[in-house]
Amino acid sequence: MKRQGKIRDEWIVGGHRFSSRLLMGTGKFQDAETMAGAVLASGTQIVTVALRRVGRIPQEDDMLGPLQQLGGITLMPNTSGARNASEAIRAARLGRDLSGSPFVKVEIHPNPHHLMPDPIETFEAARVLAAEGFVVMPYMPADPVLAKRLEDVGCASLMPLGSAIGSGHGLATAEMLRLILRDARIPVIVDAGLRSPSEAAAALEMGCDAVLVNSAVAASGDPIAMAAAFAQAVEAGRTAHRAGLMPRGGGAALATSPLTAFLSVEGP
Amino acid sequence: MKLTVNGEAYEARQAESVAALLEEMGIGGRAVVVVLNDEVIPASTRSTCGLREGDCVDLFRLVGGG
Numbered sequence: 001m002k003r004q005g006k007i008r009d010e011w012i013v014g015g016h017r018f019s020s021r022l023l024m025g026t027g028k029f030q031d032a033e034t035m036a037g038a039v040l041a042s043g044t045q046i047v048t049v050a051l052r053r054v055g056r057i058p059q060e061d062d063m064l065g066p067l068q069q070l071g072g073i074t075l076m077p078n079t080s081g082a083r084n085a086s087e088a089i090r091a092a093r094l095g096r097d098l099s100g101s102p103f104v105k106v107e108i109h110p111n112p113h114h115l116m117p118d119p120i121e122t123f124e125a126a127r128v129l130a131a132e133g134f135v136v137m138p139y140m141p142a143d144p145v146l147a148k149r150l151e152d153v154g155c156a157s158l159m160p161l162g163s164a165i166g167s168g169h170g171l172a173t174a175e176m177l178r179l180i181l182r183d184a185r186i187p188v189i190v191d192a193g194l195r196s197p198s199e200a201a202a203a204l205e206m207g208c209d210a211v212l213v214n215s216a217v218a219a220s221g222d223p224i225a226m227a228a229a230f231a232q233a234v235e236a237g238r239t240a241h242r243a244g245l246m247p248r249g250g251g252a253a254l255a256t257s258p259l260t261a262f263l264s265v266e267g268p
Numbered sequence: 269m270k271l272t273v274n275g276e277a278y279e280a281r282q283a284e285s286v287a288a289l290l291e292e293m294g295i296g297g298r299a300v301v302v303v304l305n306d307e308v309i310p311a312s313t314r315s316t317c318g319l320r321e322g323d324c325v326d327l328f329r330l331v332g333g334g
Contacts, residue, residue: 025334035332050333053274053326054293054300063332064299097301105312155318165334166333192334214334 009039009238011209013187014135015104016074021204022234023076026063029223038217039073042227047072048105048212051081051095057073063262076103076137085124087103092129098238104129105159105191106138114151115165121154125192130154139191147180147188147252157186159212162203163193166215170199174206179208197226197233204237205245272324281320287315295314300329 010017013019024044029035039047049063067073077095082088085108092104106125109115117139124145130136135156140146142160150158160180163169171177181188187209194200200211212232220226269280271289274333286309290296302309309317314328319325 026332027334029332032332048334049330051328052296052331054295054329062298064330075330077330080333094301094303094308094328095330098299098328212334 003234007214009188009242013137018045018074018134019232020199020234021210021238022231023047023191023210023212024217024227025212026067027214028218029121032063032066034223035063035218036070037224037242038041038227039067040070041231042217042223045072046076046103048076048078048214049095049099051098052077054173074103075099075101076105077101078105078107079125080107080109082102082108082110082125083121084118085121085128086092088121088125089128092125092134102133103135103137106136109139109165109245117141117161119143123149126155127153130156137189142176142180144176144183147184151184151186157189157209158184159189159191161192162190162199165192166219168216169193170195171202171206174202177203177206177208197229200230201233201237201240204234205240207241210234269319270321271322272315274326278325284318285315286317286319286325288327290314290317290327295327297330300327302327 003021010019020043022042023046024039024042025048026035077099079088079091082091088106088108106122108118108121110118119141122138122140124135126138128165137157137159138150138155139159147158158180160177163172189210189212190203190208191212193236194211194213194216203211211234217223217226271278271280280289281292283292286302305324
């Protein structure tokens with residue numbers, strides 16, 4: 001039997017082709033060097049960045065420089081901080097001017113307690129931005145009805161939450177994600193809530209096209225090692241999905257080895 | 269000249285253009301987008317775009333985020 005070479009397994013979002021199925025956020029890192037190291041170790045091709053007003057005394061690390069040095073990275077500015085659609089639209093346009101990228105992560109979460117995305121404002125912002133030609137990637141509640149509506153107005157992907165941002169509660173929305181996956185004709189990316197690589201693998205096994213992580217890497221003990229672990233998990237999950245999981249047994253066990261009683265003495 | 273920069277009062281010493289204001293604030297070389305009275309000023313016209321008393325200037329940049 002011939003050993004199979006690695007099969008090219010790309011996915012397309014908004015007409016852009018990617019091979020890595022791990023998207024990374026760049027927030028919460030100790031410093032720009034650790035961030036860049038984690039981005040490199042993750043093999044990611046899409047990273048999110050945020051828009052902020054310039055402080056009177058600029059002191060934050062320059063994030064763009066290290067990312068641009070890595071090469072092959074598509075920037076996806078988010079609209080974090082926007083409380084409604086019009087603020088998000090404004091942020092998206094400024095983000096495009098700064099990044100030169102058509103990608104935008106529409107993110108509107110008005111309540112700082114739970115950071116749940118506002119479905120109505122998210123829909124409105126996505127509709128306007130998609131019509132303007134943005135590659136719209138909406139962070140959204142795991143709601144299959146909203147998913148269809150966002151797809152209909154021209155979003156490039158759907159980014160339902162696994163659980164609350166930064167919570168590390170994993171795939172709490174798994175059943176809703178299955179419903180979204182069943183009908184989606186655009187890529188589905190689990191965004192938010194993941195804590196461990198095994199959860200990322202589970203999302204890909206389930207059929208999600210990719211996952212987006214930030215806190216899980218940035219707030220881990222060793223962000224660079226954790227980024228590598230997520231990369232492996234995403235690859236394993238995707239390969240498992242393509243291979244097809246075995247059917248579940250009907251309650252009884254099924255032996256893997258022959259159960260012939262070879263220890264008993266055979267008759268003459 | 270009295271301006272409002274990022275929502276705060278700012279006394280410009282000698283900045284007569286957007287580019288000069290960025291220099292004065294020490295952010296001349298950084299990747300920022302400039303919004304003057306709610307209008308985005310392209311980088312190419314910063315040195316010719318004049319400032320007037322009472323103008324509102326907002327400056328944005330990209331930072332880490334998820």
